Amino acid sequence: MIEKSIYSVNHFRDILPTSIKPDRVVNLNGKPFLFFSGTAYLGMNANPEFTRLMEEGMRIYGSNYGSSRSGNFTIPVYEEAETAMAKHFKADAALTVSSGFMAAQLVVRYFEDKAAFIYAPDCHPALFRNQADSIAGNYRNWINALPGLLQQLPDENIVILTNSIDPLKVNTYDFSWISQLPVNKKITVIIDDSHGLGILGKTGEGVSGLLPEAPSVDIIIVSSLAKAMGMSGGVILAKSSQLSALRTSPFFTAASPMAPAFLYAYLNAEELYKKERADLFRNIHQLQQGLFSLTALRYIHNYPVIFSKDNQLAAKLFEQQILISSFAYPGPEDDKITRIIVSSRHTEEDINFLLGKLVD
Numbered sequence: 001m002i003e004k005s006i007y008s009v010n011h012f013r014d015i016l017p018t019s020i021k022p023d024r025v026v027n028l029n030g031k032p033f034l035f036f037s038g039t040a041y042l043g044m045n046a047n048p049e050f051t052r053l054m055e056e057g058m059r060i061y062g063s064n065y066g067s068s069r070s071g072n073f074t075i076p077v078y079e080e081a082e083t084a085m086a087k088h089f090k091a092d093a094a095l096t097v098s099s100g101f102m103a104a105q106l107v108v109r110y111f112e113d114k115a116a117f118i119y120a121p122d123c124h125p126a127l128f129r130n131q132a133d134s135i136a137g138n139y140r141n142w143i144n145a146l147p148g149l150l151q152q153l154p155d156e157n158i159v160i161l162t163n164s165i166d167p168l169k170v171n172t173y174d175f176s177w178i179s180q181l182p183v184n185k186k187i188t189v190i191i192d193d194s195h196g197l198g199i200l201g202k203t204g205e206g207v208s209g210l211l212p213e214a215p216s217v218d219i220i221i222v223s224s225l226a227k228a229m230g231m232s233g234g235v236i237l238a239k240s241s242q243l244s245a246l247r248t249s250p251f252f253t254a255a256s257p258m259a260p261a262f263l264y265a266y267l268n269a270e271e272l273y274k275k276e277r278a279d280l281f282r283n284i285h286q287l288q289q290g291l292f293s294l295t296a297l298r299y300i301h302n303y304p305v306i307f308s309k310d311n312q313l314a315a316k317l318f319e320q321q322i323l324i325s326s327f328a329y330p331g332p333e334d335d336k337i338t339r340i341i342v343s344s345r346h347t348e349e350d351i352n353f354l355l356g357k358l359v360d
Contacts, residue, residue, distance in 0.1 A: 021045055021046055022035050022037070022038050022040065022045070022046075023035065023043070023045075023046040023345055024043075024046075024343070024345040024346050024347065024350055026323065028323075031321060032321065033318075033321045033322060033323045034321065034322045034323065034346075034350055034353065034354065035323050036322060036323065036324045036325075036340045036341055036342060036346075036354060037323050037324055037325040037339075037341055038325070038341060038343070039195070039226075039227040039228075039341070040227070040228075040230060040343055040345075041198065041199055041227060041228040041280060041304050041341070041343055041344070042198055042199075042228045042229070042230060042273065042276040042277060042280060042343070042344050043230075043276055043279075043280075043343045043344040043345035044228075044229065044230020044231075044269075044272070044273075044276065045230050046345055047230070047272060047276065049269075049272055050230060050265055050269055050272055053264065053265035053268050053269055054261050054262065054264075054265045056261075056264065056265075056268075057260065057261030057262070057263075057264030057265050058261040060261075060264060061075065061077065061259075061260040061261050061264065062260075062261075063259065063261070064256070064259050065256065065257055065259065065260050066256060067256070068253055068254065068255070068256070068257075069247075069252070069257050070247065070252065070253040075260050077260045077263050077264055077267070078096060078257065078260065078263060080263075080267060081096065081263035081264075081266055081267055082094040082095060082096055082235075084266070084267055085235055085237075085266075086237065088203070088204075088205060089197065089205045089206055089208055089221075089235075089237055090201075090205045090208045090209055091208060091221065091237035091238065092237075092238065092239045092240055093237070093238065093239065093240040093243050094235055094236065094237050094243075095235065095236045095238075095243045095246060095247070096225075096233055096234065096235050096236075096257065096258055096263065097233065097234045097235070097236065097252070097255065097257065097258065098232075098233060098234065098255060098256055098257060098258050099224065099226070099232070099233060099234045099258075100126060100192075100194050100222070100223055100224025100225065100226065100233075100234035101126045101224075101234070102234050102251075102255060103126075103222040103223065103224070103234030103235060103236050104124070104126035104127050104190075104192060104222045104234075105126065105251065106236065106246055106249060106251045106252055107190055107220055107222055107236060107246065108127055108128075108129060108161075108190070109129075109249065109251055110245070110246055110249050110251075111159045111188065111190075112129060114157055115155065115157035115158055115159045115186075115188065116153045116155035116157070116158050116159070117129070117133070117158075117159050117160075117161065118146070118149055118150070118153075118158065118159070118160045118161070119133050119134075119135055119161050119162075120135075120139065120142055120160070120161065120162035120163070121135055121136055121137040121138065121139055121142050122135075122136060122137075122139075122163065122166060122168070123135075123161055123162060123163055123192065124163055124192045124194065125330055126192065126194075126222075127161045127190065127192055127222075134330075139166075139171065139173055140174075143174070143177045146160075146177060150181070150182060150185070155185075156185055156186055157185070157186045157188075158185055158186070158187050158188070159187075159188045159189075159190060160181075160187065160188070160189045160190070161189075161190045161191075161192075162189070162190075162191055162192070163191070163192050163193075163195075164191050164192065164193040164195070164196040164200065164206065164207035164210075164221075165195055165196050165200065165207070165303070167195035167305055168307070168329060168337045168339070169298070169307050169337070170298050170299055170300055170303065170305050170306070170307040170339070171300075172300055175207075175210060175211050175212060176212055178211060178212055178214045178217055178219070179212040179213060179214045181214065181216070181217055183216040186218075187216070187217050187218070188217070188218040188219075188220060189217055189218070189219050189220070190220045190221075190222065191207055191219065191220070191221050191222070192221075192222055192223065193206045193207045193208075193221050193222070193223040194222075194223045194224040194227055195227060195305075196223075197223040197224075197225075197227070197228060197229060197235075198227070198228030198229050198273070198277070199228050199277075199280070199302075199303065199304070204228070204273065204277055206221070206223065207221060208221060208237065218238075218239065218242065219238070220236065220237070220238040220242060221236070221237040221238070222234065222235070222236050222237075223235050223237070225258075225262075229266070229273075231258065231262040231263075231265070231266060232258060232259065232262060233257075233258030233259075233262055233263075234258070276344040277344070279344040279345075280304060280342070280343065280344035281302055283304075283342045283343070283344065283346050283351060284302055284303070284304050284342055285302075286348065286351050287306070287340075287342050287351050287354070287355070288301070290351070290352075290355035290358075290359075291306065291355070291358070294358060294359070296308065296309065296310060297340075297358075304341055304342045304343065305339050305340070305341050306339060306340040306341075306342075307337075307338070307339055308338045308339065308340070309338075310338065311326060311335075311336045311338050313326070313338055314326035314338055316357075317354075317357060317358075320357045322353075322354060322357060324338065324339065324340045324341070325337070325338065325339045325340075325341055326338040326339070340354070
């Protein structure tokens with residue numbers, strides 16, 4: 001069932017080492033393990049055709065673009081890919097940067113001295129100005145408290161920050177509150193969609209397809225492209241005027257952009273993404289059908305992450321040569337988050353093997 005590999009590692013630690021790309025199988029200590037972890041939901045990191053497109057892009061553009069995009073020279077592939085992303089992700093415009101963290105920080109630092117900030121519970125740390133911005137709590141309770149929070153702020157300009165989905169404990173968020181925000185204030189909602197882009201929505205457009213109409217509210221979506229999309233980079237989705245303003249930020253001017261070879265691959269991979277997304281949903285359906293009777297596990301329809309309160313589950317499955325995600329988050333002193341993550345790369349046999357060990 002599990003394919004053998006010629007690669008093996010010579011040591012084993014709490015952090016498990018492997019020197020080959022994570023795919024449906026990884027090798028540890030010379031033994032093959034099914035890999036139900038990571039965030040490569042669409043398996044693009046191990047897709048041979050996407051790799052071929054990357055190699056083509058590198059032959060054309062080199063391994064990197066060692067310059068600022070604010071310089072007096074440009075490569076058209078950036079604008080071409082950003083136009084395609086804006087259409088794909090249902091946004092007015094798109095701006096790519098070197099990482100999801102850079103995307104979030106570029107936006108946050110732009111607004112830092114221009115508006116009052118309100119954070120939703122469990123925001124991704126990339127959205128923080130400092131550690132004090134981290135708050136825990138129930139998202140529904142936060143929504144109920146939001147009108148009061150807004151009234152307490154005398155500022156006319158307000159920024160509200162939230163994730164698009166909870167990928168750790170696997171909860172969806174209701175965004176109907178956006179349409180109920182007061183119109184007498186200038187409100188910008190910043191949404192981190194790193195774990196939704198490529199998965200959520202009818203065509204993988206992400207959270208943008210799930211948001212209500214709110215003409216008086218500016219919405220900016222930031223996302224890593226290194227998850228489902230399989231590229232080292234990040235993207236900001238917003239109005240063209242907002243992105244024009246962000247381009248003037250020293251955080252953008254002074255930073256190197258993402259490697260153009262990724263954008264070349266993206267522009268030529270539309271059918272690959274469609275196929276991998278279909279394969280992912282097939283695998284999710286198979287896994288969730290098999291988990292129907294296991295009430296200790298939490299999951300949501302058509303999402304590739306399964307949450308477990310049992311932090312011993314990882315050790316139990318490890319004995320069966322299955323690796324799942326289980327580590328302290330966001331810091332080493334925090335509780336472990338234990339999850340099973342399915343990707344488009346898994347086979348029917350892989351999922352049946354996992355289900356058999358979960359039911360045992």
